Amino acid sequence: MNIETLDFDKISYERAQKYEDLVRAPFTYIKGNTTGKSMRKKLMETYNLLLEVPRVRLDKLEELVNVLHLSSLLIDDVEDSSDLRRGKPCAHKIFGAASAVNCSGFMYFKALELVYDLFGYDSEKKDKAVNIFTEELLNLHYGQGLDLYWRDNFVCPTEQEYAMMVSNKTGGLFRLSTRLMELASEKSVPELVELSNLLGVLYQVKDDYLNLKSSEYRSKKGFCEDITEGKFSFPVVYSVKKCRESSNFQNEAQELIDILRLRTKDAELKTHCVEIMERVGGLDHSLTVIHNLQKKVDVLVLGMMDKYQCDETTRAAFSVIMKKLSEV
Numbered sequence: 001m002n003i004e005t006l007d008f009d010k011i012s013y014e015r016a017q018k019y020e021d022l023v024r025a026p027f028t029y030i031k032g033n034t035t036g037k038s039m040r041k042k043l044m045e046t047y048n049l050l051l052e053v054p055r056v057r058l059d060k061l062e063e064l065v066n067v068l069h070l071s072s073l074l075i076d077d078v079e080d081s082s083d084l085r086r087g088k089p090c091a092h093k094i095f096g097a098a099s100a101v102n103c104s105g106f107m108y109f110k111a112l113e114l115v116y117d118l119f120g121y122d123s124e125k126k127d128k129a130v131n132i133f134t135e136e137l138l139n140l141h142y143g144q145g146l147d148l149y150w151r152d153n154f155v156c157p158t159e160q161e162y163a164m165m166v167s168n169k170t171g172g173l174f175r176l177s178t179r180l181m182e183l184a185s186e187k188s189v190p191e192l193v194e195l196s197n198l199l200g201v202l203y204q205v206k207d208d209y210l211n212l213k214s215s216e217y218r219s220k221k222g223f224c225e226d227i228t229e230g231k232f233s234f235p236v237v238y239s240v241k242k243c244r245e246s247s248n249f250q251n252e253a254q255e256l257i258d259i260l261r262l263r264t265k266d267a268e269l270k271t272h273c274v275e276i277m278e279r280v281g282g283l284d285h286s287l288t289v290i291h292n293l294q295k296k297v298d299v300l301v302l303g304m305m306d307k308y309q310c311d312e313t314t315r316a317a318f319s320v321i322m323k324k325l326s327e328v
Contacts, residue, residue, distance in 0.1 A: 026091035026103040030070050034086035039325060040065055043199075044177055046321045047192055049314045050304070051185040057118060061184060064114040065177045071107040072140070072173070074100045079148060080229045081263075087220040108137065118184070129183055136176035143169025150232050154261055156240045157232060163201060171200025191304045198300065202293040202326055208233035209286040209328060212274055224270040230260040234289070239282030252276045287328065294326045 021028070041062050048058055076082075077090040078097045084090060092100035115133050119126040146165045150157050157165065174196035182188060210217050211226045212235060218224075226233045232240075236256060243253030259273045277283055301322060305315050 023106055024103060026074055026095045026100045027067075027070060027107050029094060030073060030085065030091050031066075034088045036086060037324075039321075040069060040173070040177060042321055043174075043325070044181060046317050047178060047181060047189075049317055050189045050192070050308060050310070051181050051187050053181050053184045057184045058181070060114060060118045061177065061180055064111050064118070064180070065173065067107055067111040067114065068137075068173060068176070071104045071111070074104040074107075076144075079144075080225075080231075082221070082225065082229070084221050084225075115180075118180075125183055129180060132176060132179045132183065136172045136179070139168040139175075140172035143167070143172065147231070151230050151260075154257055155232075156257065157237060159234075159237060159241070162232070162234060162237050166201050166204040167197060170204040171197050174200045174203075189304070189308065191300060191307075195297065195300050195304075198293060198297050199325055202290065202297065205234045205286060205293065206290050206326065206328055208235060209283065209290065212277070213283065223267055224274060227260065227270045227273050228263055228265050230263050232260070235277050235282040235286045236260070238285050239277040239280050242280045242282065243276075246280070249280055252280065290326065290328060294322075297322055297326065 044058065044062055044065065053061065073085060074091055077085055078092045078100050082090050083093065090100075091103075095103075112130070112133060115129050116126065119129040143165045146157075146161075147169060149155070150165075175193060178192050178196045182192070208226065211221065211233065212224050222228070226236075240253050240256055243249035243256065256273060256276055259269055262269070264270065274283075301318050304310070305318065310318075
């Protein structure tokens, strides 16, 4: 067939499956070849003990959130120049950065298609769902943009700025799933959004801490990968602040920033960086913050369990998932 004989009106919008598979390849790879803990799915299942979203809708919501989560990992790994994701080579190492970035954007819009499909039965709910989707995706990219700005311009944020960034970046997907679940439900449990906000910050501070201390993280992401990335993680933010406030640690503050600036893969330099944070209490402070956030989560969950007169099965399920999300 010659190009002159093609029906351009038809081919302009048709996407042949075999070609879409090529575009989706980085996503298919990360979905099929890396294994996570499915914590978001488990959290949604637990929330549903209160919201009682019909099973068929919950399955679609879980698929939607998983698509968004995996798509964000594709772009994160490019932005962070990461080598490993869950112990496997990052998708952009196999398919190239350009294809990974394009695939991530493509899959974000596939997730939006799922929103239309899920709430198509009710035009008012569909509009609300699209608004929630848009708002939280903007929040996610806003938070990620701040994180990248501070990293790439060597600007250490305050703890308050860090918390604001994390509430948008990490909290965005937690809130999106919670708000869409409530929209798909006949029940209203507003405390779940507050809980999701807390969990977003707790999850990120814990992740920052474990990146520097956990042997499991080293096997899956590499040794202290956040330092190689040049990231102002929570232990770094606190440590730089404490160094600058103390006359005994003025040089160490600049050392921390200079090492981050190097984007080093040198194990000795990274070990030195961690040792500075240990000396000034950055890692101990991070643990304290994690434990304090855990207590806030426990208080909020207990209040919900009592308010909604939950049975022992529901209480036990919430206890299990909260422990898994917060344990270090």
